[in-house]
Amino acid sequence: MDLRRELSVRHYSTNSRAEKVFRFASTAAAVLASFTVALIIFFMCMPALKALSQVPLSAFFSTTWNPRGYSGSSWGILPFIAGSLWTTVIALVISVPLSFLAAVFSSQFMSKALRSATDVFFSLLAGIPSVIMGFLALTAIAPLIAKVFHLSSGLTMLNGGITLAIMVLPTMVSVLSDAFQNIPEIYKEGALALGASKWQAAIGVLFQFVKPAFISSVLLSFGRAIGETMAVIMAVGNVAMIPKSPLQPGETMTGVLAIEMPETVAGSTHYNVLFLIGLILLLIALLVNYLSGLITSKVRVKIQ
Amino acid sequence: MRKTSDSAWVVVSGVAYFSAVIFVIWVAVHLYILSEGKLSLEFLFTNPTNGMTAGGVFAPLFGSLYLALWVLVISTPLGVLAGVYFAEFAPDNTLTRLLRSSIRTLSGVPAIVFGLFGLAFFVRLMNLRLSLLSSALTLSVMNLPVIITTTEEALRLVPNAQKEAAIALGANAWEVWRDVSFKYASGGMLSGLFLALSRALGETAPILLTGVVFYQPTVTLDPTKSFMALPYHIFILATQHSKFAEVLPIAAASGFILLIIVLLIRILAYIYSRRIQRWL
Numbered sequence: 001m002d003l004r005r006e007l008s009v010r011h012y013s014t015n016s017r018a019e020k021v022f023r024f025a026s027t028a029a030a031v032l033a034s035f036t037v038a039l040i041i042f043f044m045c046m047p048a049l050k051a052l053s054q055v056p057l058s059a060f061f062s063t064t065w066n067p068r069g070y071s072g073s074s075w076g077i078l079p080f081i082a083g084s085l086w087t088t089v090i091a092l093v094i095s096v097p098l099s100f101l102a103a104v105f106s107s108q109f110m111s112k113a114l115r116s117a118t119d120v121f122f123s124l125l126a127g128i129p130s131v132i133m134g135f136l137a138l139t140a141i142a143p144l145i146a147k148v149f150h151l152s153s154g155l156t157m158l159n160g161g162i163t164l165a166i167m168v169l170p171t172m173v174s175v176l177s178d179a180f181q182n183i184p185e186i187y188k189e190g191a192l193a194l195g196a197s198k199w200q201a202a203i204g205v206l207f208q209f210v211k212p213a214f215i216s217s218v219l220l221s222f223g224r225a226i227g228e229t230m231a232v233i234m235a236v237g238n239v240a241m242i243p244k245s246p247l248q249p250g251e252t253m254t255g256v257l258a259i260e261m262p263e264t265v266a267g268s269t270h271y272n273v274l275f276l277i278g279l280i281l282l283l284i285a286l287l288v289n290y291l292s293g294l295i296t297s298k299v300r301v302k303i304q
Numbered sequence: 305m306r307k308t309s310d311s312a313w314v315v316v317s318g319v320a321y322f323s324a325v326i327f328v329i330w331v332a333v334h335l336y337i338l339s340e341g342k343l344s345l346e347f348l349f350t351n352p353t354n355g356m357t358a359g360g361v362f363a364p365l366f367g368s369l370y371l372a373l374w375v376l377v378i379s380t381p382l383g384v385l386a387g388v389y390f391a392e393f394a395p396d397n398t399l400t401r402l403l404r405s406s407i408r409t410l411s412g413v414p415a416i417v418f419g420l421f422g423l424a425f426f427v428r429l430m431n432l433r434l435s436l437l438s439s440a441l442t443l444s445v446m447n448l449p450v451i452i453t454t455t456e457e458a459l460r461l462v463p464n465a466q467k468e469a470a471i472a473l474g475a476n477a478w479e480v481w482r483d484v485s486f487k488y489a490s491g492g493m494l495s496g497l498f499l500a501l502s503r504a505l506g507e508t509a510p511i512l513l514t515g516v517v518f519y520q521p522t523v524t525l526d527p528t529k530s531f532m533a534l535p536y537h538i539f540i541l542a543t544q545h546s547k548f549a550e551v552l553p554i555a556a557a558s559g560f561i562l563l564i565i566v567l568l569i570r571i572l573a574y575i576y577s578r579r580i581q582r583w584l
Contacts, residue, residue, distance in 0.1 A: 007464040008392045014476040022478060023393055029385035030394070033448045034406035040413065040445075043424040098320045105317035120574050121325040127570035128331060129506030130415075131535040132559050135542050139552070140334060169324060197310040220412075227414025229509040230535070234543055254416045254509075261420070261513050266428060278420040282413060289412040293405065 041282065048279040051272035060276075065240040067260070067270045075273050081280075082242040083157070083250035087232060088225040090161025090246055095169045096218060102169075103176035104202045119174075126170035134234030137163040142235065149247055155237035158246040163235045164228055168221035175220070179213030180206060216292040223288035227281060229254040253277050332563060338556035347557060351521040356541065357550045361558050363521045364537035367436070368505050368562075374440035374527060375504040379447045380497060386448070387455025387493075392481070411449035415509040418446045422514040437527040439511040446510055447500040454499070454577075458492025459485055495576035502569040506562065508535040518544070534562045 013019065055075050062076030106115055141162055142154030183206055191201035207214075237249025238259060251259075257274055264271040336343070346360060353359035386407075394400040422442030432438045462485045470484045508516075517530045518540045524531075541555035542548075 007467050016476045016478050018478040019476060022388075022481070026385040026389035026393060029382050030389035030403055030452075033382060033386040033410075033452060034403040036445050036448065037406040037410050039425065040410075040417070040421045043421050043429075044417065047424065101317035101320040102324065105314070105321040109314055109318070110321075116578075118322075118325050120571065121328050123574045124328045124567050124570055125324055127502055127506070127566055128328070129508070129535055129562060129566055131506070131508045131539050132331065132335070132563055135538060135555065135559050136331060136334065138542055139338060139556075166327065173321075173324070199310045199313045223412055223414075227416070229414070229416040230539060234539070254414060257416050257420065258509055258512055261423070275420060275424070278417050282417050285412045285414060285417070286409060289409050293408065 044275060044279045044282050047267075047272040047275035051269065051276040054269045054272060063242055065256070067273070073269070075269075077253075077273075077277060077280075079240045079242050080251055080253040080256050080277065083236065083252040083255070084226050086157040086243055086246065086250060087160035087164055087236065087252060088222060090158060091164035091168060091225045092218065092221060094162060094165035095172060095221060098165070099169050099172035099176060099217075100214070102173045103180060104199075106173070107177045107180035108198055108202050108206075122170040122173055125166070128167075130167070130228060130231040131234070133163050133167055134231040137231060137235035145247075151247060153237065153249070155235065155249050156247050157236060157243045157250055160232045160236040160252070161246065163231050164225040167228060167231060168224050171224070172217045172221055175213055175217040176210060179210040183209045212295050212298070216295045219288050219292045219295075223285055226252075226284060227254060229258050233258055253281055257281075328567075332560065332567075335556050335560040335563060338552060339560055340553040340556075342553045342557035343560060348561070352519070352537075352554075355547075356519070356545065356554070357547055358554075361534065361537065361554075361561065363523055364532040364534045364558065365561065366523050367516075367520075367531040368534040370525070371436055371440055371443070371511070371531065371533060372501055372504040374436065375443045375447060376497065376501060378440055379444035379451055379500060382444070383448050383451025383496070383500070384455050384493060387452040387496075388459065388481075390452065391456045391459035392485075407449050407452055410445075411453070413446075415446065415507055416512075418442055419510045419513040421445070422510060427514055433528070434515040434517075434530050435528045436515055436531045439515040439531070439533075440527065442510045442514045443504050443507060446507070447503055450499050450503070451493075451496045454496025455489070455493050458489035458496075461492065462488040491576045495573045498569050498573035498576065502566045502573065505569070506535055506566045508533075508539055511536065534558060538562065 059075045060077050062074060063078050064074040064076045065079055066074045106119075110118075137159050138155075142156075142159050144154065145151065145156060145159050145162075146154035180202070187205055187209070188201050191205040192198070196204060232252050233255045236251065236255065238251045238255055239249045240251050240256070241248075243250035257278055260270070261274050264274060348360060348365060349362050350360035351362045352364075390400075390404065390407075394403070419442065422438055422445075426432050426438040426441045427434060432441070466484050466488065467480055470480045475483065511533055515530050516533045516536045518532070518536065520530060520532050538555050538558050541551045541558070545551045
């Protein structure tokens with residue numbers, strides 16, 4: 001709960017005409033803005049449900065995706081789910097330890113002045129457009145991967161994962177770093193007084209306090225990585241098959257949407273099935289959002 | 305012994321931290337080197353020619369800036385008003401909680417899902433076709449949560465003493481908001497608008513399905529026409545062009561321009577958001 005007394009318009013309303021108009025306009029704007037969520041869910045569900053009536057459910061659980069096959073179409077979406085999971089898991093495996101280290105460093109070992117000078121770079125890193133990250137994956141990271149692992153092409157799951165790791169890093173670092181800085185000094189001082197080094201204090205004592213922020217930042221990064229489109233398309237080679245190792249190409253759920261949607265006829269089975277994939281992405285986003293909200297509200301209860 | 309292991313960890317974590325700093329600089333340098341001297345004023349003001357293997361980025365650059373303008377025109381009033389509602393009027397009840405969680409949900413939806421929604425709703429149902437207006441509306445929906453949350457945050461940080469002083473002087477609610485709250489919060493609100501602007505310029509997935517095309521060199525102010533945009537231009541050159549080696553410098557130069565524009569706007573957003581924090 002917010003302990004600060006809030007002085008909102010409600011407390012000193014005088015019902016002037018300008019105020020009434022203003023109140024009405026802002027209420028309408030808030031309702032309209034919130035209503036777009038319902039609209040999005042509705043307009044994703046409509047074609048997706050049609051897809052479910054056009055294609056038997058079992059057909060989706062196949063490993064072949066071939067919307068325009070000679071002898072009928074196959075609608076296996078498993079390759080895309082596998083592609084999305086590979087890239088996202090690789091991204092988290094790389095970015096979680098890195099951002100944890102960076103957050104400990106910035107919150108425990110840096111002076112405030114230096115931190116405020118370098119913090120802007122994390123905001124900038126978060127602001128690099130995804131198409132430019134994709135361009136980097138294509139022209140810098142992929143050639144490096146090809147060289148190191150002796151591959152003919154570096155456009156692999158690993159390439160996508162590394163690119164995503166860089167993209168989710170700034171948010172994780174800032175969430176974790178904020179959480180570390182919000183811990184009351186006394187706990188750190190206590191640990192140091194007991195003879196712990198600064199590093200031991202951070203890992204052994206302070207980590208307990210940032211655990212909820214840690215989990216929710218991992219969740220948010222998962223959501224962002226699985227929903228990222230342009231950077232991944234440019235990085236992973238886009239072959240609709242289940243990758244058996246990080247050094248194979250593949251295609252993600254977001255990738256198949258961006259690549260195939262412009263070529264489909266509105267209302268066709270292909271169009272509807274692509275919306276079904278979009279609905280799965282939306283549901284993942286809703287779930288991630290719900291879970292991270294649950295964690296933050298639990299923390300609030302604990303503090304009270 | 306403990307001291308050595310500690311300093312080793314400090315070095316490792318320091319490297320992790322500063323690699324992010326260095327990476328941002330490296331991106332700009334990498335793009336600049338790959339552009340092989342293509343960057344010039346002329347590059348900004350000429351259209352792509354010869355099957356996009358020569359010329360500049362005028363039409364895509366113009367398209368992106370014009371799109372961003374429309375996004376701001378649509379999303380600013382709606383987002384700021386909604387933010388004002390949550391900060392000033394919203395009662396603490398179930399409905400408010402529902403509205404709030406809807407806005408939070410909206411901020412987590414992937415960009416490509418907004419693209420699909422724009423295609424189904426603005427392009428098809430509202431029959432706006434593949435146009436700049438469809439893209440601008442789609443991006444506006446996507447930007448709403450950013451503007452709403454920054455507006456609300458900024459308004460919540462207005463010191464009560466300031467409002468109380470104005471009330472004591474006989475100002476009514478509208479006057480308090482206009483002369484005190486808005487002035488105090490305008491910096492924070494601006495930071496949200498800059499963030500929204502940088503997203504409107506840099507996002508590709510939402511416009512990909514709602515109106516951007518790869519070649520449309522005649523520049524028009526008509527928002528019902530399809531358009532070229534800088535991020536999509538880079539994407540097409542880097543992935544769909546048959547003469548990759550030939551267009552690579554152009555793609556890199558376009559990328560450099562996009563990066564500089566977006567990062568400059570981000571720096572402005574950062575400066576203004578710091579201004580909010582200073583009040584705390």
